[in-house]
Amino acid sequence: MTSGFETTRPTPIDYLDRLAATDAGRGYKQRMAEVFDLRPGHTALDVGCGPGTDLLALAEAVGHTGSVVGVDHDQEMVERAARRTAAHPRVEVRRGDVHSLPLDDATADRARTDRVLQHVEDPSGALAEIHRVLRPGGRLVMGEPDWDTLAIDHPDLEVSRAYTRHIVERVVRNAAIGRQLARLAARAGFGVPEVVPVTQIFRDVRAADKILGLERTTRRAVRAGYLTSDQARRWLDHLAHGPFLASVTLHIVVADV
Template identity: 45%
Template sequence: MSDSWTRSITYLDTVAGCSGADYKRGVRFALDLRPGQTVLDVGCGPGTDLGDLVTRGGTVIGVDRDPVMVLEARDRHPHADVRECDAHALPLADGTVDRVRVDRMLHQVDDPRQVLAEVRRVLKPGGIAVVAQPDWDTLVVDPGDVEVNRALTRYIGASIQRHSTVGRAVPRIGAEVGFEVLDVTTTAPVFRDHAEAEMVLGLGRNAIRAAQAGLIDEKAARRWVSELETGPFLATFTIFTVVLQA
């Protein structure tokens, strides 16, 4: 495995265990898993969260488009059925799954609507999907120039996250593809440790990239980064958790 893949896996594992991952408790509660159910994890990555599903019994299926992630997930969780596939065309028959988890992946796909339509297709009547999705347009940081913060948010939306505001759209899209929207909640993870926030959010490196792209004056960007590193710090953004019923 190359160093880049190792870093990617380490990053995903670290993010799942950081202070911003408290929303996962709400996802677990909303899934309401029961023994004997068939559970699907869409975008399972290296299997960071698959173990939580496996320990609850039933049939656990993980899907991911990245073959390296699939191999890692299979190695970690031999009792799960991990498959390489595109989430736009799930390799499952209609109405065969009881529960689906979609955690922080819709901003990376080509067509979030098609992915949710596929989730709707494979769920049994009355089945539940829980979708947790950040809305990156809500990222706020203190201290520092507010205009630099806003420019950084625009850069993330334009150049890093393909669908940076899809979190707020999940209830609407879910209803459009045939789900009943049972619940919508929001969580705002708060980072007060700069090093942790930098690892998860990449504020400093992305501010410099935004400056290089011409969205921020480079001196202002570097001054902003310096302020984040030296003073009391806070960063937060909104995660939408949406419970959908087939």
């Protein structure tokens, strides 16, 4: 099973930086920034800030009178984010868990999560915790994919469906979180004035591979029994050499306190 696709998984830091640099990544992040309504003087919270990919843009938006707090549970991510923002005194990076944020009640004007809640143990608990730290009139903006919408063109539709089903059932913890966010946010006490669907289209198979890890995920699907080795071989051969098209929808959800 050889396809020319990546077989070595990138580090989490490399993956997050890579995603942010793609056209798809820049597009949905810009849309998130537009509805975030971040203003000079605000205190902004980036929940699951990773290696600090977005912290400098947030710092620029809040200006000299505002502040930015990045929180991540991973020590390596925290250290990388702290180094990247060391020259910006209004940015602070803290290690902490989304289920128990290291902030006092009602301390932030804005909060964001970017592809974070798909991985957490308790999305409802995380939303309640973010609600706790936001001030009255505050806003949370979330960007999360719905992996159940992943559609990859292939002559055998059942193989394509099996590949997506494997991701939904085995790979991503909260794979349908994108469609669930509005409901979960409302239950956590937020008003939800806007939901923005962003459908990402991939026509370059190599670009898609950098985000989707096509061969690595296919190998996992074989081991898990979703695809046979022969199906996987034909699947990857078509993806590598045939016309390619894939799409997945990410939901941007605006939630107000």
